[in-house]
Amino acid sequence: MAEIDLQGALVTPAFVDSHVHLSSLGSKLNGLDLGGARSVEELLSLVAAAAADTTGILIGAGWDETRFASGQLPTAEQLQKAAPDREVYLARIDLHSALLSPGLAHRIGLLEGPEYTGSLVRGNAHERVRDAVFVYDPDTNAKNRELALAHMASTGHGTVVEMAAEHIGGRKDLEGILGRGEAAKAMSPEVFAYWGELVSTREEASSLLSSFNSAAMVGLGGDLNIDGSIGSRTALLRTDYTDAAGQRGASYLDVEQVSAHVAACSLAGIPASFHVIGDAGLDLALEGFSKAVESVGLAKVQAGRHRLEHVEMVDEAAREKMLNFAMTASMQPGFDAAWGRGDGLYQQRLGKTRAGAMNGVGQFLASGVPVVIGSDAPVTPVNPWATVKACLELSDPRARISARAAFMAHTRSGFRALGSANPMAGQLVNGAEATFAIWDAAELSVQTPDLRVSSWSTDARAGTPMLPVLEDDLPSCLRTVRAGNVLFDSMGKA
Numbered sequence: 001m002a003e004i005d006l007q008g009a010l011v012t013p014a015f016v017d018s019h020v021h022l023s024s025l026g027s028k029l030n031g032l033d034l035g036g037a038r039s040v041e042e043l044l045s046l047v048a049a050a051a052a053d054t055t056g057i058l059i060g061a062g063w064d065e066t067r068f069a070s071g072q073l074p075t076a077e078q079l080q081k082a083a084p085d086r087e088v089y090l091a092r093i094d095l096h097s098a099l100l101s102p103g104l105a106h107r108i109g110l111l112e113g114p115e116y117t118g119s120l121v122r123g124n125a126h127e128r129v130r131d132a133v134f135v136y137d138p139d140t141n142a143k144n145r146e147l148a149l150a151h152m153a154s155t156g157h158g159t160v161v162e163m164a165a166e167h168i169g170g171r172k173d174l175e176g177i178l179g180r181g182e183a184a185k186a187m188s189p190e191v192f193a194y195w196g197e198l199v200s201t202r203e204e205a206s207s208l209l210s211s212f213n214s215a216a217m218v219g220l221g222g223d224l225n226i227d228g229s230i231g232s233r234t235a236l237l238r239t240d241y242t243d244a245a246g247q248r249g250a251s252y253l254d255v256e257q258v259s260a261h262v263a264a265c266s267l268a269g270i271p272a273s274f275h276v277i278g279d280a281g282l283d284l285a286l287e288g289f290s291k292a293v294e295s296v297g298l299a300k301v302q303a304g305r306h307r308l309e310h311v312e313m314v315d316e317a318a319r320e321k322m323l324n325f326a327m328t329a330s331m332q333p334g335f336d337a338a339w340g341r342g343d344g345l346y347q348q349r350l351g352k353t354r355a356g357a358m359n360g361v362g363q364f365l366a367s368g369v370p371v372v373i374g375s376d377a378p379v380t381p382v383n384p385w386a387t388v389k390a391c392l393e394l395s396d397p398r399a400r401i402s403a404r405a406a407f408m409a410h411t412r413s414g415f416r417a418l419g420s421a422n423p424m425a426g427q428l429v430n431g432a433e434a435t436f437a438i439w440d441a442a443e444l445s446v447q448t449p450d451l452r453v454s455s456w457s458t459d460a461r462a463g464t465p466m467l468p469v470l471e472d473d474l475p476s477c478l479r480t481v482r483a484g485n486v487l488f489d490s491m492g493k494a
Contacts, residue, residue: 004491009478010441010468012407013426014158014189015384016414018330019222019309019374022162022177022191023169024061024095026144028378029151032060034090038067040074044082047090051083057104057133058083061091061378064231066345076102076119089133094379097122097232098129108132122232123250127167136172145177148377149188153487155382156437156477157189159414161374163222163309165196178214186485192418194222194273198253200260202267209270218418220265221273222309225252227281230312230349231339235278237313242351249278258288259295266292266300271419273306273330279313286321293325302326305419310335310376312358319360319367328370328417331361333390333406334380340395361391361409362399362449372417373410384410389470392449400449403467434484438491439475441468 032050037043043063051058065073079088079101088101099119100110108129110116115125152160164174177191185191193216199205209217228234228250233241236249258274265272276285285308293301307328312335314322322329336359339345346355364371373391375382391406401409412426424432444466468475480488 006438009491010439010444010475011428011436012156012439012467013411013428014435014437014480014482015156015410016159016161016372016426017152017157017374017377017382017384017410018161018372018414018417019163019332020148020152020160020377020382021164021168021223022145022148022160023141023173024144025151025378025382026146026148027059028061029147030144032058032090033062034060035062035064035093037063039069040072040078043090044074044078047079047082047088051086057087057089059089059091059133061095062093063090063099064093064345066231066339066348073118073120074099076100076105079119089129092232094229094231096229096234097126100129104129104133122234123228124252130167134169136170138172138176141169141173141176145173146184146188149191150488151382152189153480154477154490156384156439156480157382158435158437158480158482158487159190159192161218161222161414161418162191162193163196164193165223165225168196168223171195175212178212178216186483188482188487189480190216190482192216192218194219194271196220196222196224196275198224198257198261199264201264205264205268205270209268219271219273219305220261221271221307223275224261224273226258226274226276226285227251227278229277231345233349235313236281236284237278237350238280238283241349242354243348248280251281251284253284253288255284255288255291258285259291262289262292262301262304262306263295265306266296266304269304271305271307273309275309277310277312279315279318282308282311282314282318286318286325289321289325289327298324305417307372307417313354314360314363316363319363319369322364323367323369328372329361329364330372330374330417331359331364332374332376332380333359333361333387333394334375334383335359336394336399337386337390338380346395355395357396358399359394360396360399361394361406362401365401365405370413370417371409372414373406383474385468385470385474388467389474392470397449402449403470407467435482437477437481438479439468440478441475442473443469445469 087104090099115123227236234250309330388406415425478491
Protein backbone atom coordinates (compact mmCIF):
# COMPACT_ATOMS: atom_id res chain seq x y z
CA MET A 1 0.00 0.00 0.00
CA ALA A 2 1.44 3.36 -1.08
CA GLU A 3 1.38 6.39 1.20
CA ILE A 4 1.39 9.89 -0.25
CA ASP A 5 2.19 13.11 1.59
CA LEU A 6 -0.50 15.45 0.28
CA GLN A 7 1.23 18.49 1.82
CA GLY A 8 -2.08 20.18 2.51
CA ALA A 9 -3.78 19.27 -0.79
CA LEU A 10 -7.50 18.48 -0.87
CA VAL A 11 -8.90 15.06 -1.82
CA THR A 12 -12.45 14.79 -3.23
CA PRO A 13 -14.42 12.24 -5.21
CA ALA A 14 -13.68 12.61 -8.90
CA PHE A 15 -16.23 14.63 -10.85
CA VAL A 16 -18.91 13.25 -13.16
CA ASP A 17 -19.62 15.33 -16.28
CA SER A 18 -23.17 14.33 -17.18
CA HIS A 19 -23.23 15.80 -20.70
CA VAL A 20 -20.23 15.86 -23.06
CA HIS A 21 -19.33 15.40 -26.72
CA LEU A 22 -15.86 13.87 -26.70
CA SER A 23 -14.86 13.99 -30.37
CA SER A 24 -16.20 17.52 -30.76
CA LEU A 25 -14.26 18.57 -27.66
CA GLY A 26 -11.09 16.98 -29.02
CA SER A 27 -11.61 18.67 -32.37
CA LYS A 28 -11.91 22.05 -30.68
CA LEU A 29 -8.86 21.44 -28.48
CA ASN A 30 -6.88 20.43 -31.55
CA GLY A 31 -8.27 23.00 -33.98
CA LEU A 32 -9.20 26.61 -34.60
CA ASP A 33 -10.77 27.98 -31.41
CA LEU A 34 -12.62 31.23 -32.08
CA GLY A 35 -13.86 31.72 -28.52
CA GLY A 36 -11.49 34.63 -27.92
CA ALA A 37 -12.68 36.69 -30.89
CA ARG A 38 -14.34 39.92 -29.83
CA SER A 39 -15.02 41.41 -33.25
CA VAL A 40 -15.50 40.43 -36.85
CA GLU A 41 -11.99 41.68 -37.55
CA GLU A 42 -10.47 39.45 -34.87
CA LEU A 43 -12.42 36.44 -36.14
CA LEU A 44 -11.25 37.05 -39.72
CA SER A 45 -7.66 37.49 -38.55
CA LEU A 46 -7.77 34.10 -36.81
CA VAL A 47 -9.23 32.52 -39.94
CA ALA A 48 -6.54 34.06 -42.15
CA ALA A 49 -3.76 32.84 -39.83
CA ALA A 50 -5.20 29.31 -39.78
CA ALA A 51 -5.59 29.32 -43.55
CA ALA A 52 -1.90 30.13 -43.93
CA ASP A 53 -0.89 27.12 -41.78
CA THR A 54 -3.33 24.42 -42.91
CA THR A 55 -4.74 22.74 -45.99
CA GLY A 56 -8.13 21.29 -46.89
CA ILE A 57 -11.41 22.48 -45.48
CA LEU A 58 -10.88 25.01 -42.70
CA ILE A 59 -12.91 24.10 -39.60
CA GLY A 60 -13.26 26.27 -36.51
CA ALA A 61 -15.68 26.74 -33.63
CA GLY A 62 -16.53 28.93 -30.66
CA TRP A 63 -17.49 32.35 -32.01
CA ASP A 64 -20.28 34.30 -30.32
CA GLU A 65 -21.47 37.45 -32.04
CA THR A 66 -23.18 38.71 -28.87
CA ARG A 67 -19.67 39.36 -27.56
CA PHE A 68 -18.80 41.50 -30.59
CA ALA A 69 -19.18 45.24 -30.09
CA SER A 70 -21.05 45.51 -33.40
CA GLY A 71 -23.10 42.35 -32.97
CA GLN A 72 -22.59 41.78 -36.68
CA LEU A 73 -21.40 38.68 -38.51
CA PRO A 74 -18.78 38.53 -41.26
CA THR A 75 -20.14 38.30 -44.77
CA ALA A 76 -19.53 35.31 -47.00
CA GLU A 77 -17.25 37.45 -49.10
CA GLN A 78 -15.16 38.44 -46.08
CA LEU A 79 -14.75 34.78 -45.13
CA GLN A 80 -13.63 33.92 -48.63
CA LYS A 81 -11.15 36.78 -48.69
CA ALA A 82 -9.67 35.65 -45.37
CA ALA A 83 -9.19 32.12 -46.72
CA PRO A 84 -8.90 32.33 -50.53
CA ASP A 85 -9.72 29.15 -52.46
CA ARG A 86 -10.65 27.33 -49.25
CA GLU A 87 -13.91 25.95 -47.96
CA VAL A 88 -14.62 27.40 -44.51
CA TYR A 89 -16.93 26.05 -41.78
CA LEU A 90 -17.04 27.94 -38.47
CA ALA A 91 -19.48 26.61 -35.87
CA ARG A 92 -21.12 28.99 -33.43
CA ILE A 93 -20.28 28.38 -29.75
CA ASP A 94 -23.58 26.50 -29.25
CA LEU A 95 -22.90 24.26 -32.31
CA HIS A 96 -26.42 24.93 -33.60
CA SER A 97 -25.44 27.25 -36.45
CA ALA A 98 -22.33 28.09 -38.46
CA LEU A 99 -20.65 30.51 -40.84
CA LEU A 100 -19.93 29.16 -44.33
CA SER A 101 -17.74 30.29 -47.19
CA PRO A 102 -19.52 30.65 -50.57
CA GLY A 103 -17.60 27.71 -52.01
CA LEU A 104 -18.78 25.32 -49.32
CA ALA A 105 -22.38 26.50 -49.59
CA HIS A 106 -22.24 26.04 -53.38
CA ARG A 107 -20.84 22.51 -53.11
CA ILE A 108 -23.62 21.46 -50.76
CA GLY A 109 -26.26 23.15 -52.90
CA LEU A 110 -27.60 25.57 -50.30
CA LEU A 111 -30.05 28.19 -51.51
CA GLU A 112 -30.86 31.46 -49.76
CA GLY A 113 -33.80 31.02 -47.41
CA PRO A 114 -34.92 31.10 -43.77
CA GLU A 115 -32.18 28.63 -42.73
CA TYR A 116 -29.36 30.08 -44.85
CA THR A 117 -28.87 33.83 -45.08
CA GLY A 118 -25.65 35.62 -45.96
CA SER A 119 -22.92 33.52 -44.38
CA LEU A 120 -25.06 31.96 -41.61
CA VAL A 121 -26.68 28.52 -41.76
CA ARG A 122 -28.85 26.97 -39.04
CA GLY A 123 -31.68 24.50 -38.47
CA ASN A 124 -32.01 21.45 -40.70
CA ALA A 125 -29.81 23.06 -43.34
CA HIS A 126 -27.02 23.19 -40.79
CA GLU A 127 -27.35 19.45 -40.21
CA ARG A 128 -26.87 18.90 -43.95
CA VAL A 129 -23.71 20.98 -43.81
CA ARG A 130 -22.35 19.06 -40.82
CA ASP A 131 -22.92 15.77 -42.63
CA ALA A 132 -20.87 17.07 -45.55
CA VAL A 133 -18.09 18.60 -43.44
CA PHE A 134 -17.52 15.97 -40.77
CA VAL A 135 -16.76 12.87 -42.77
CA TYR A 136 -15.83 10.11 -40.35
CA ASP A 137 -12.13 9.31 -40.27
CA PRO A 138 -11.06 6.60 -37.77
CA ASP A 139 -7.64 8.05 -37.07
CA THR A 140 -8.80 11.65 -36.67
CA ASN A 141 -11.74 10.72 -34.48
CA ALA A 142 -9.59 8.45 -32.33
CA LYS A 143 -7.03 11.21 -31.77
CA ASN A 144 -9.77 13.70 -30.92
CA ARG A 145 -11.53 11.51 -28.37
CA GLU A 146 -8.26 10.48 -26.66
CA LEU A 147 -7.28 14.15 -26.44
CA ALA A 148 -10.70 14.94 -24.96
CA LEU A 149 -10.52 12.12 -22.41
CA ALA A 150 -7.03 13.21 -21.33
CA HIS A 151 -8.38 16.73 -20.89
CA MET A 152 -11.29 15.46 -18.80
CA ALA A 153 -8.85 13.51 -16.59
CA SER A 154 -6.65 16.59 -16.16
CA THR A 155 -9.64 18.50 -14.82
CA GLY A 156 -10.50 15.95 -12.14
CA HIS A 157 -13.14 13.90 -13.94
CA GLY A 158 -13.40 10.18 -13.37
CA THR A 159 -16.62 9.67 -15.33
CA VAL A 160 -18.22 11.27 -18.37
CA VAL A 161 -21.54 10.77 -20.14
CA GLU A 162 -21.23 10.98 -23.92
CA MET A 163 -24.26 12.35 -25.75
CA ALA A 164 -24.03 10.93 -29.26
CA ALA A 165 -26.28 11.09 -32.28
CA GLU A 166 -26.03 10.76 -36.03
CA HIS A 167 -25.67 14.54 -36.30
CA ILE A 168 -22.97 14.59 -33.57
CA GLY A 169 -20.10 12.33 -34.52
CA GLY A 170 -22.33 9.56 -35.82
CA ARG A 171 -22.63 5.90 -34.92
CA LYS A 172 -19.13 4.95 -36.04
CA ASP A 173 -17.65 7.53 -33.71
CA LEU A 174 -19.69 6.25 -30.76
CA GLU A 175 -18.72 2.67 -31.57
CA GLY A 176 -15.11 3.83 -31.56
CA ILE A 177 -15.54 5.34 -28.11
CA LEU A 178 -17.25 2.24 -26.73
CA GLY A 179 -14.84 -0.16 -28.46
CA ARG A 180 -11.60 1.22 -27.06
CA GLY A 181 -9.28 -1.47 -25.71
CA GLU A 182 -9.49 -2.47 -22.08
CA ALA A 183 -6.06 -1.01 -21.31
CA ALA A 184 -7.07 2.36 -22.76
CA LYS A 185 -10.37 2.32 -20.88
CA ALA A 186 -8.63 1.59 -17.59
CA MET A 187 -6.37 4.62 -17.98
CA SER A 188 -9.04 7.20 -18.79
CA PRO A 189 -12.30 8.45 -17.31
CA GLU A 190 -15.10 5.89 -17.49
CA VAL A 191 -17.48 6.61 -20.36
CA PHE A 192 -21.22 6.04 -20.37
CA ALA A 193 -23.30 6.94 -23.40
CA TYR A 194 -26.72 7.89 -24.73
CA TRP A 195 -27.58 7.46 -28.39
CA GLY A 196 -30.01 9.99 -29.87
CA GLU A 197 -32.25 8.06 -32.25
CA LEU A 198 -36.04 7.80 -32.23
CA VAL A 199 -37.81 4.50 -31.63
CA SER A 200 -41.52 3.73 -31.62
CA THR A 201 -41.83 0.23 -30.16
CA ARG A 202 -40.41 -1.68 -27.23
CA GLU A 203 -38.73 -4.10 -29.66
CA GLU A 204 -37.05 -1.27 -31.58
CA ALA A 205 -35.76 0.26 -28.36
CA SER A 206 -34.32 -3.00 -27.04
CA SER A 207 -32.81 -3.94 -30.40
CA LEU A 208 -31.22 -0.53 -30.92
CA LEU A 209 -29.63 -0.38 -27.48
CA SER A 210 -28.35 -3.96 -27.62
CA SER A 211 -26.92 -3.41 -31.12
CA PHE A 212 -24.07 -1.44 -29.53
CA ASN A 213 -23.08 -4.53 -27.53
CA SER A 214 -21.79 -2.43 -24.63
CA ALA A 215 -22.71 -2.21 -20.97
CA ALA A 216 -21.69 1.45 -21.17
CA MET A 217 -24.80 2.25 -23.22
CA VAL A 218 -27.18 3.89 -20.78
CA GLY A 219 -30.13 5.05 -22.83
CA LEU A 220 -31.68 6.39 -25.99
CA GLY A 221 -31.74 10.15 -26.29
CA GLY A 222 -29.47 12.82 -24.94
CA ASP A 223 -29.13 15.18 -27.85
CA LEU A 224 -32.29 13.90 -29.43
CA ASN A 225 -33.28 17.44 -30.25
CA ILE A 226 -36.75 18.77 -29.62
CA ASP A 227 -35.44 22.27 -30.37
CA GLY A 228 -32.16 24.13 -30.84
CA SER A 229 -30.37 26.92 -28.95
CA ILE A 230 -31.12 30.44 -27.80
CA GLY A 231 -27.96 31.86 -29.37
CA SER A 232 -28.91 30.55 -32.81
CA ARG A 233 -32.57 31.50 -32.22
CA THR A 234 -33.66 27.89 -32.74
CA ALA A 235 -34.81 27.17 -29.16
CA LEU A 236 -38.61 26.85 -29.37
CA LEU A 237 -40.34 29.72 -27.52
CA ARG A 238 -43.91 30.51 -26.54
CA THR A 239 -43.47 34.13 -27.67
CA ASP A 240 -41.17 35.89 -30.11
CA TYR A 241 -37.46 36.43 -29.61
CA THR A 242 -36.99 39.95 -28.29
CA ASP A 243 -34.39 40.78 -30.95
CA ALA A 244 -36.16 39.02 -33.85
CA ALA A 245 -39.84 39.81 -34.17
CA GLY A 246 -41.86 36.96 -35.65
CA GLN A 247 -39.28 34.29 -34.80
CA ARG A 248 -40.04 31.64 -32.17
CA GLY A 249 -37.40 29.03 -32.96
CA ALA A 250 -37.61 25.57 -34.44
CA SER A 251 -39.28 22.27 -33.56
CA TYR A 252 -37.43 19.17 -34.71
CA LEU A 253 -39.80 16.60 -33.13
CA ASP A 254 -43.55 16.52 -32.63
CA VAL A 255 -45.64 15.36 -29.68
CA GLU A 256 -46.43 12.00 -31.24
CA GLN A 257 -42.76 11.23 -31.84
CA VAL A 258 -41.86 12.15 -28.26
CA SER A 259 -44.75 10.11 -26.89
CA ALA A 260 -43.91 7.02 -28.94
CA HIS A 261 -40.23 7.21 -27.97
CA VAL A 262 -40.94 7.59 -24.25
CA ALA A 263 -43.53 4.80 -24.29
CA ALA A 264 -41.18 2.43 -26.16
CA CYS A 265 -38.25 3.14 -23.86
CA SER A 266 -40.43 2.87 -20.74
CA LEU A 267 -41.72 -0.56 -21.78
CA ALA A 268 -38.17 -1.70 -22.54
CA GLY A 269 -36.82 -0.34 -19.25
CA ILE A 270 -34.45 2.03 -21.08
CA PRO A 271 -33.91 5.67 -20.01
CA ALA A 272 -34.96 8.22 -22.61
CA SER A 273 -33.71 11.77 -22.84
CA PHE A 274 -34.30 14.85 -24.99
CA HIS A 275 -32.47 18.10 -25.69
CA VAL A 276 -34.88 20.90 -24.84
CA ILE A 277 -34.15 24.54 -24.06
CA GLY A 278 -37.11 26.78 -24.91
CA ASP A 279 -40.32 27.01 -22.87
CA ALA A 280 -42.48 25.92 -25.82
CA GLY A 281 -40.04 23.10 -26.45
CA LEU A 282 -40.56 21.97 -22.85
CA ASP A 283 -44.34 22.21 -23.31
CA LEU A 284 -44.02 19.89 -26.29
CA ALA A 285 -41.83 17.44 -24.37
CA LEU A 286 -44.16 17.26 -21.39
CA GLU A 287 -47.21 16.80 -23.59
CA GLY A 288 -45.38 13.88 -25.18
CA PHE A 289 -44.69 12.38 -21.75
CA SER A 290 -48.34 12.83 -20.80
CA LYS A 291 -49.45 10.92 -23.88
CA ALA A 292 -46.91 8.19 -23.10
CA VAL A 293 -48.48 7.87 -19.63
CA GLU A 294 -51.87 7.39 -21.27
CA SER A 295 -50.35 4.62 -23.37
CA VAL A 296 -48.21 2.64 -20.89
CA GLY A 297 -49.19 3.94 -17.47
CA LEU A 298 -47.57 6.32 -15.01
CA ALA A 299 -45.65 3.63 -13.12
CA LYS A 300 -43.77 2.52 -16.25
CA VAL A 301 -42.81 6.08 -17.12
CA GLN A 302 -41.73 6.87 -13.57
CA ALA A 303 -39.54 3.76 -13.48
CA GLY A 304 -37.72 4.78 -16.67
CA ARG A 305 -35.15 7.19 -15.15
CA HIS A 306 -35.93 9.55 -18.02
CA ARG A 307 -34.30 12.98 -18.18
CA LEU A 308 -34.22 16.25 -20.05
CA GLU A 309 -30.99 17.92 -21.15
CA HIS A 310 -30.45 21.67 -20.59
CA VAL A 311 -34.13 22.44 -19.72
CA GLU A 312 -33.43 26.13 -19.09
CA MET A 313 -36.85 27.81 -19.29
CA VAL A 314 -39.09 26.16 -16.70
CA ASP A 315 -42.12 27.42 -14.77
CA GLU A 316 -43.75 25.93 -11.68
CA ALA A 317 -46.31 23.93 -13.62
CA ALA A 318 -43.60 22.31 -15.75
CA ARG A 319 -41.54 21.44 -12.66
CA GLU A 320 -44.55 19.75 -11.09
CA LYS A 321 -45.03 17.64 -14.22
CA MET A 322 -41.37 16.67 -14.31
CA LEU A 323 -41.59 15.64 -10.65
CA ASN A 324 -44.72 13.60 -11.36
CA PHE A 325 -42.93 11.78 -14.19
CA ALA A 326 -39.89 11.16 -11.90
CA MET A 327 -37.61 12.92 -14.37
CA THR A 328 -34.07 14.21 -13.87
CA ALA A 329 -32.91 17.64 -15.02
CA SER A 330 -29.47 17.52 -16.66
CA MET A 331 -28.19 21.10 -16.49
CA GLN A 332 -25.20 23.25 -17.40
CA PRO A 333 -24.73 26.18 -14.99
CA GLY A 334 -21.85 27.31 -17.19
CA PHE A 335 -24.49 28.53 -19.65
CA ASP A 336 -25.63 31.14 -17.14
CA ALA A 337 -22.05 32.13 -16.35
CA ALA A 338 -21.38 32.65 -20.06
CA TRP A 339 -24.62 34.27 -21.21
CA GLY A 340 -26.87 35.07 -18.28
CA ARG A 341 -25.06 37.99 -16.68
CA GLY A 342 -26.05 41.61 -17.24
CA ASP A 343 -27.09 42.41 -20.79
CA GLY A 344 -25.57 39.23 -22.21
CA LEU A 345 -26.96 36.87 -24.80
CA TYR A 346 -30.00 35.76 -22.79
CA GLN A 347 -31.21 39.30 -22.22
CA GLN A 348 -30.53 40.27 -25.83
CA ARG A 349 -32.49 37.32 -27.19
CA LEU A 350 -35.22 37.02 -24.55
CA GLY A 351 -35.54 40.33 -22.72
CA LYS A 352 -34.96 40.98 -19.04
CA THR A 353 -37.98 39.14 -17.61
CA ARG A 354 -37.49 35.83 -19.38
CA ALA A 355 -33.71 35.98 -19.09
CA GLY A 356 -33.94 36.58 -15.35
CA ALA A 357 -35.82 33.35 -14.63
CA MET A 358 -33.63 30.77 -16.34
CA ASN A 359 -31.51 27.84 -15.22
CA GLY A 360 -33.55 27.21 -12.08
CA VAL A 361 -31.28 24.67 -10.38
CA GLY A 362 -32.46 25.69 -6.92
CA GLN A 363 -36.14 25.54 -7.85
CA PHE A 364 -35.71 22.03 -9.22
CA LEU A 365 -34.00 20.77 -6.09
CA ALA A 366 -36.50 22.49 -3.81
CA SER A 367 -39.38 20.86 -5.67
CA GLY A 368 -37.80 17.39 -5.51
CA VAL A 369 -36.61 17.07 -9.10
CA PRO A 370 -33.07 15.60 -9.14
CA VAL A 371 -30.38 17.63 -10.90
CA VAL A 372 -27.16 16.43 -12.50
CA ILE A 373 -24.53 18.77 -13.86
CA GLY A 374 -22.31 18.81 -16.92
CA SER A 375 -20.43 21.13 -19.23
CA ASP A 376 -21.90 20.30 -22.66
CA ALA A 377 -18.24 20.43 -23.73
CA PRO A 378 -17.08 21.83 -26.06
CA VAL A 379 -19.87 24.42 -25.65
CA THR A 380 -18.56 25.59 -22.26
CA PRO A 381 -15.06 25.02 -20.84
CA VAL A 382 -14.36 21.89 -18.82
CA ASN A 383 -13.78 23.31 -15.34
CA PRO A 384 -15.84 21.62 -12.61
CA TRP A 385 -15.01 24.11 -9.87
CA ALA A 386 -16.07 26.97 -12.14
CA THR A 387 -19.34 25.08 -12.63
CA VAL A 388 -19.81 24.73 -8.88
CA LYS A 389 -19.07 28.43 -8.51
CA ALA A 390 -21.63 29.23 -11.21
CA CYS A 391 -24.28 27.51 -9.07
CA LEU A 392 -23.51 29.95 -6.25
CA GLU A 393 -23.85 32.91 -8.60
CA LEU A 394 -26.76 32.05 -10.91
CA SER A 395 -28.48 35.17 -12.24
CA ASP A 396 -31.78 34.29 -10.60
CA PRO A 397 -31.22 34.41 -6.80
CA ARG A 398 -33.90 31.73 -6.35
CA ALA A 399 -31.87 29.37 -8.54
CA ARG A 400 -28.67 29.55 -6.48
CA ILE A 401 -27.61 26.58 -4.37
CA SER A 402 -24.78 25.89 -1.96
CA ALA A 403 -21.38 24.71 -3.09
CA ARG A 404 -22.04 21.40 -1.32
CA ALA A 405 -25.31 20.85 -3.23
CA ALA A 406 -23.62 21.75 -6.52
CA PHE A 407 -20.72 19.41 -5.76
CA MET A 408 -23.15 16.57 -5.06
CA ALA A 409 -24.96 17.23 -8.35
CA HIS A 410 -21.58 17.06 -10.11
CA THR A 411 -20.49 13.83 -8.40
CA ARG A 412 -22.74 11.36 -6.56
CA SER A 413 -25.98 12.44 -8.28
CA GLY A 414 -24.41 11.71 -11.65
CA PHE A 415 -24.07 8.04 -10.70
CA ARG A 416 -27.62 7.88 -9.36
CA ALA A 417 -28.97 9.22 -12.65
CA LEU A 418 -27.03 6.49 -14.44
CA GLY A 419 -28.68 3.86 -12.27
CA SER A 420 -25.42 2.79 -10.66
CA ALA A 421 -25.85 -0.32 -8.51
CA ASN A 422 -23.01 0.83 -6.25
CA PRO A 423 -24.47 2.96 -3.42
CA MET A 424 -20.99 4.29 -2.59
CA ALA A 425 -20.21 5.56 -6.09
CA GLY A 426 -19.11 9.17 -6.02
CA GLN A 427 -18.16 9.11 -2.34
CA LEU A 428 -14.99 8.92 -0.27
CA VAL A 429 -15.92 6.30 2.33
CA ASN A 430 -14.43 3.06 3.59
CA GLY A 431 -14.99 0.30 1.08
CA ALA A 432 -15.61 2.63 -1.86
CA GLU A 433 -13.69 2.30 -5.11
CA ALA A 434 -10.50 4.38 -5.20
CA THR A 435 -11.82 7.04 -7.56
CA PHE A 436 -10.82 10.53 -6.49
CA ALA A 437 -9.03 13.74 -7.41
CA ILE A 438 -6.37 15.67 -5.54
CA TRP A 439 -6.48 19.46 -5.70
CA ASP A 440 -4.26 22.42 -4.99
CA ALA A 441 -6.71 24.54 -3.00
CA ALA A 442 -5.53 27.44 -0.89
CA GLU A 443 -8.49 27.76 1.49
CA LEU A 444 -11.58 25.77 2.49
CA SER A 445 -14.97 26.93 3.72
CA VAL A 446 -18.62 25.98 4.00
CA GLN A 447 -20.15 28.07 1.22
CA THR A 448 -23.75 29.06 0.62
CA PRO A 449 -25.23 31.22 -2.14
CA ASP A 450 -25.16 34.11 0.34
CA LEU A 451 -21.51 34.61 1.23
CA ARG A 452 -22.49 36.64 4.29
CA VAL A 453 -23.39 33.36 6.01
CA SER A 454 -20.39 31.38 4.81
CA SER A 455 -18.25 29.80 7.51
CA TRP A 456 -14.59 30.53 7.11
CA SER A 457 -13.62 28.15 9.93
CA THR A 458 -11.31 25.26 9.10
CA ASP A 459 -12.02 23.60 12.45
CA ALA A 460 -12.75 19.92 11.71
CA ARG A 461 -14.84 19.68 14.89
CA ALA A 462 -17.63 21.55 13.10
CA GLY A 463 -18.38 18.31 11.28
CA THR A 464 -19.52 20.06 8.08
CA PRO A 465 -17.62 18.99 4.95
CA MET A 466 -15.72 21.93 3.49
CA LEU A 467 -14.89 22.74 -0.10
CA PRO A 468 -12.41 25.13 -1.74
CA VAL A 469 -13.08 28.84 -1.54
CA LEU A 470 -14.29 29.66 -5.04
CA GLU A 471 -13.07 33.15 -5.73
CA ASP A 472 -10.50 34.31 -8.30
CA ASP A 473 -8.08 31.39 -8.13
CA LEU A 474 -9.95 28.13 -8.58
CA PRO A 475 -8.38 24.82 -7.49
CA SER A 476 -6.08 23.11 -9.96
CA CYS A 477 -6.02 19.34 -10.35
CA LEU A 478 -2.88 17.60 -9.14
CA ARG A 479 -3.91 13.99 -9.67
CA THR A 480 -6.93 12.04 -10.90
CA VAL A 481 -7.38 8.39 -9.96
CA ARG A 482 -10.09 5.99 -11.12
CA ALA A 483 -10.47 2.48 -9.71
CA GLY A 484 -6.93 2.76 -8.38
CA ASN A 485 -5.41 3.77 -11.73
CA VAL A 486 -3.71 7.16 -12.04
CA LEU A 487 -5.25 8.94 -15.04
CA PHE A 488 -3.49 12.27 -14.60
CA ASP A 489 -0.61 13.34 -12.39
CA SER A 490 1.14 16.66 -11.92
CA MET A 491 2.09 16.26 -8.26
CA GLY A 492 5.63 17.35 -7.61
CA LYS A 493 5.95 19.07 -10.97
CA ALA A 494 7.04 22.68 -11.05
